Amino acid sequence: MKSTLIEFEKKITQLCDYLICWKDIQNDLMDFQQKHQIQLPESILNMIRNPNKKVFDYKLAILIIYGSFESYIENIIEQYVSKLNSAVGAFTSLPMQIQSNHTELSARLLGFICAGYSKYEQFSSADIVERLHSCYSSPQNYKLNVSAFTQHTANLRINVIRELFSGIGITGIDSLIMHNESFVCFLKEIDPELSILLDEQQGEARYERCFQRLNDIIERRNDIAHGVDDADDNILSTDVLLEYSNYIVEIAKSIYSIVIGEYARITILSRGNNILYLGCPISVFNNNIVCFNSRGYKISIGDIIASMNAKNQVRVGEIKSLQIDGNFVKCIPAEDTHNFGAKINFHANKNYNYYIVKY
Numbered sequence: 549m550k551s552t553l554i555e556f557e558k559k560i561t562q563l564c565d566y567l568i569c570w571k572d573i574q575n576d577l578m579d580f581q582q583k584h585q586i587q588l589p590e591s592i593l594n595m596i597r598n599p600n601k602k603v604f605d606y607k608l609a610i611l612i613i614y615g616s617f618e619s620y621i622e623n624i625i626e627q628y629v630s631k632l633n634s635a636v637g638a639f640t641s642l643p644m645q646i647q648s649n650h651t652e653l654s655a656r657l658l659g660f661i662c663a664g665y666s667k668y669e670q671f672s673s674a675d676i677v678e679r680l681h682s683c684y685s686s687p688q689n690y691k692l693n694v695s696a697f698t699q700h701t702a703n704l705r706i707n708v709i710r711e712l713f714s715g716i717g718i719t720g721i722d723s724l725i726m727h728n729e730s731f732v733c734f735l736k737e738i739d740p741e742l743s744i745l746l747d748e749q750q751g752e753a754r755y756e757r758c759f760q761r762l763n764d765i766i767e768r769r770n771d772i773a774h775g776v777d778d779a780d781d782n783i784l785s786t787d788v789l790l791e792y793s794n795y796i797v798e799i800a801k802s803i804y805s806i807v808i809g810e811y812a813r814i815t816i817l818s819r820g821n822n823i824l825y826l827g828c829p830i831s832v833f834n835n836n837i838v839c840f841n842s843r844g845y846k847i848s849i850g851d852i853i854a855s856m857n858a859k860n861q862v863r864v865g866e867i868k869s870l871q872i873d874g875n876f877v878k879c880i881p882a883e884d885t886h887n888f889g890a891k892i893n894f895h896a897n898k899n900y901n902y903y904i905v906k907y
Contacts, residue, residue, distance in 0.1 A: 549808060653696035823903050843885065855903075
């Protein structure tokens with residue numbers, strides 16, 4: 549799932565680099581002309597001043613931002629369901645929403661395949677039916693139709709995103725995003741006035757504030773795609789496009805942290821085959837360094853580590869560094885048994901049980 553986020557961030561970074569590069573070229577050329585008191589070639593001046601170039605870049609940016617985000621949402625849902633399928637040993641141990649929705653969504657997917665939708669041309673009806681049948685005929689060796697859970701007929705406004713994730717058992721993802729600490733900090737940073745309003749406003753007003761940029765991206769994408777007459781007269785500046793790009797990345801990162809947290813919780817509770825149990829820490833330092841015995845597990849920097857309390861509440865993060873006997877190491881090999889310290893990126897509690905979550 550992390551690779552899905554990395555790939556999405558890469559696409560947005562490439563767009564931002566392009567926008568920044570072109571902005572720098574324009575500024576540098578004009579500064580050069582003014583400093584040296586020379587007349588630039590007419591072809592260069594036309595390129596700088598050409599309003600069609602600004603419109604083209606604007607349209608390109610909006611289409612890439614939304615298209616990449618839509619692909620990211622679909623991919624992370626597929627990855628989540630697929631990883632659960634691999635880790636959770638029985639169909640009946642999956643979240644109830646996945647169990648109850650699988651048949652209907654598989655049937656709908658069959659309908660799209662039979663209707664000849666190009667998006668689903670890589671699937672066969674026989675394979676869809678076989679996978680659906682396996683969930684009931686051999687629930688200990690089941691195979692989900694993971695792509696069935698990504699179906700949507702509307703643009704990915706936040707209510708559509710909420711419904712998609714509810715279908716795989718992650719309810720209220722819009723509220724979780726809205727209260728994600730990193731996302732809220734980003735919004736406050738880009739808009740000082742918004743900072744005050746987010747602290748004061750609750751309910752619908754706060755909701756609107758958090759997701760109005762997503763709605764605007766979708767409205768603009770639709771105008772471009774449908775050739776609305778005034779779409780070319782309502783373009784955004786490079787600075788605003790960069791802000792929108794960073795905004796959509798923050799939403800994606802929030803969704804990733806929510807999904808990985810739920811994945812850890814479900815696989816821990818179902819005793820999935822991806823879980824390595826570490827137990828309670830031997831000791832905790834500075835609330836972010838935890839010490840354990842490796843128990844013969846392979847443990848590496850970058851591994852997902854989760855802690856769970858008696859109420860089944862989960863904290864999830866990554867191992868940022870490892871030490872054995874005061875020496876930094878990148879990995880503890882399997883079969884070796886060492887007491888080690890791990891620096892993690894969430895608040896550690898000595899009374900929680902800890903797990904390495906492989907995926």
